[in-house]
Amino acid sequence: MFMTDICVECAVRDQSLCGSLTDAELIALNSLGRRQTVARGETVIWAGDESIVCANLLAGVLKLSASTADGREQIVGLLYPADFVGRPYAEKSDFTVTALTDAELCVFPRKPFERVLxxxxRMExxxxxxxxxxxxxxxGRMLMLARNSAEEKIAGFLLGMADRAGSAGCRATASGPLTFDLPLTRGQIADVLGLTIETVSRQLTKLKAAGLIALPGARGVTIRDRAALQAKAEPA
Amino acid sequence: MFMTDICVECAVRDQSLCGSLTDAELIALNSLGRRQTVARGETVIWAGDESIVCANLLAGVLKLSASTADGREQIVGLLYPADFVGRPYAEKSDFTVTALTDAELCVFPRKPFERVLxxxxRMExxxxxxxxxxxxxxxGRMLMLARNSAEEKIAGFLLGMADRAGSAGCRATASGPLTFDLPLTRGQIADVLGLTIETVSRQLTKLKAAGLIALPGARGVTIRDRAALQAKAEPA
DNA sequence: CGGCTGATTGAATCGCCTCAAAGAGCGTGG
DNA sequence: CCACGCTCTTTGAGGCGATTCAATCAGCCG
Structure with a gap:
């Protein structure tokens, strides 16, 4: 194995699907994969297009979205590093995949990837x-979308993002105030939660006014009272 | 192979997961599987319980549901004959599975089933x-739940049920009036669509008043104007 | 014939959306 | 360097759709 092997320096080697392969087995994938960087806002896969590629997400955050015939959009999933992208054995793509932040992918042509699978x-x-x-x-998201109030949605969303950011290690204190940046705009949060921009903004303002969070800068969030947030997210 | 083999007389032999097996391979599964009938309303799997079984649905309709801590319920999926039930390789069940109609299952203990898998x-x-x-x-359901109006939800739901009933062959005419029975109560429809009983009832009444459907009896539905329904379900 | 479950209908409320305008952050170009 | 324009955010006023609460009705079984 050469040092030029892309897998050797892979940041998500063990967390991704490839973690199931031995170093020897990786060689096959290695020759297949191609690193690709995408800029924030760029779309990687379009819904309805022919399904050409699969990929592992190395860095950044992607959104998976669907929309109605008249243009209403809903984000149906978020993808984080080590997540798998695409659908093997399918001829066409069902959803649109777009980068929410600058991102890096390890892309495989679908057909050869299926053969590896x-x-x-074990990998399959x-x-x-x-x-x-x-x-x-x-x-779980369906339950949230259909049955949670705007306040519950926002509180739950913030907790989810906090957990992710926490493990990514912004500040280690579990219960104390944790500060992190949202990778999503208000509009994108609205698309995730099935709300409107205005409602998201209002709910955030309300939580800030109640002292449960702080909003340093447009993207920053500080969890000031996790327990209270949890109570808002999941009313007994 | 003996005539007592349960697979031989299986109604969904070719549509189910087992369709990928040869007759010879079926023998292993055959000895594992056990026919089980469940009555309407009976719960087969409880959310949170240990994941003990997988199954193929032979007949009837099952619901897959989730609920919030304070009891709001959402049906997150419906299962029809030949559908697979359960989650191999998982230690516990995530959702509750309940029979909406009398149903029949071909049940496998999870661990041995995993070994067969x-x-x-090919089956895996x-x-x-x-x-x-x-x-x-x-x-797709997430998009519907988050972005469709009550009217769109009901229209789309009726069309979906009509397609299912149509293929099951109540009456063959594709565009003419099609009559079938809903396997769900108003309350269950509400749980599927993320609405309330009253809203479901009102929307159905409205569609009936508009002449798009008829409602013969509590469970019956007649599609009188499929094109108009389609337009309500999917506004350009 | 009650008693039960499920369906319908009405009235009133409320939560979220729509429309609208103003404010904040940020990069660009003069 | 600062003004400009862009995007994103905040805030307000008003309206509508779906819910909530409540009562009646229909079908079904014992």
């Missing part, structure tokens, strides 16, 4: 488990 | 594809 049962099994997890998450 | 790559691959389809459906 077929040759490596891992993909199955990931897909089940994604399904579970999607269904 | 591991031994039959088929499950992967099914799971991707379920994910796609769930995400």
């Amino acid at each position: 077929e040759d490596h049962v 099994r891992m993909l199955l488990q990931r897909t089940f997890s994604a399904l579970e998450e999607a269904r | 591991e031994d039959h790559v 691959r088929m499950l992967l594809q099914r799971t991707f389809s379920a994910l796609e459906e769930a995400r």
Whole structure:
């Protein structure tokens, strides 16, 4: 194995699907994969297009979105580093994938990737488990979208983002004030939660007024009272 | 192979996951599977419980539901004959599975079923594809839940049920009036669409008043103007 | 014939959306 | 360097759609 192998220096080597492969097995994938950087706002896959590629997300945040015939949009999932992108064995893409932040992908042509999958049962099994997890998450999101109030949605969303940011290590204190930057605009948060920009803004302002959070700068968020937020997110 | 083999007389033999197996391979599954009938209203799997079984649905309709801590419920999926039930490789169940009609299942203990899956790559691959389809459906449902009006939800729901009933062959005419029975109560429709009972009832009444549908009996529905319904479901 | 579950209908309320305008942050070019 | 324009955000006023609460009605079974 050469030092030029892209997998060797892969930041998500162990968390991604590839974690199921031995170094030897990686060689096949290695020759297949191609690093690709995408700028914030750029769309990687268009809904309805032919399904050409699969990928592992190395860095950044992507959104998965769907929209109605008359243009109403809904973000149906967010993808974080080490997440898998695309749908093997499908001829066309169902959803649009767009970069919310500058991002980096490890892209594979779909057909050859399917062959690798077929040759490596452990990897395919891992993909199955990931897909089940994604399904579970999607269904949980359905409950949230259909049954939670705007306040519950915002509180839950902030907690979710805080957990992610926390593990990414902005500040380690679990219960104390945690500050992080949202990778989404108000409009994108609205698209995730099934609300409007104005409602998102109003709810955030309300939580700030109540002292549960602070909003340093347009993108920053500080969790000041996690317990109270949790109570708003999940009323007994 | 003996005539007592349950797979031989299986109504969904070719449509289900098992369709990927040869008759010889079926023998292993055959000894594992157990027919189980469940009555309308009965719950097969409880959310949070240990994940003990997987199954193929042979007949009837099941609902997959989630609920908030304070009891608001959302149906996150419906299961029809030949659909797969459960989640292999997971230690606990995420959602509650309940029979909406009297139903019949072909149940497998999870652990042994996983072993069969591991031994039959084609079947596992088929499950992967099914799971991707379920994910796609769930995400489409998210768009519907978050962005469609009550009228759009009801119109779309009726069309979906009509398609199912149509293929099951109540009456073959594609564009003419099609009559079928809903397997769901108003309350359950409300849980599917993220509405309330009253809203469902009002929207149905409105569509009836507009002459797009008729409502013969509590459970019956007649599609009188499919094109108009389609227009309500999917405004350009 | 009650008693039950499910469906319908009405009235009033409220939460979120729509429309509208103003303010903040930020990069660009004069 | 600062004014300008852009995008994103905040805030307000008003309206509408769906919910909530409540009462009646229909079908079904014992």
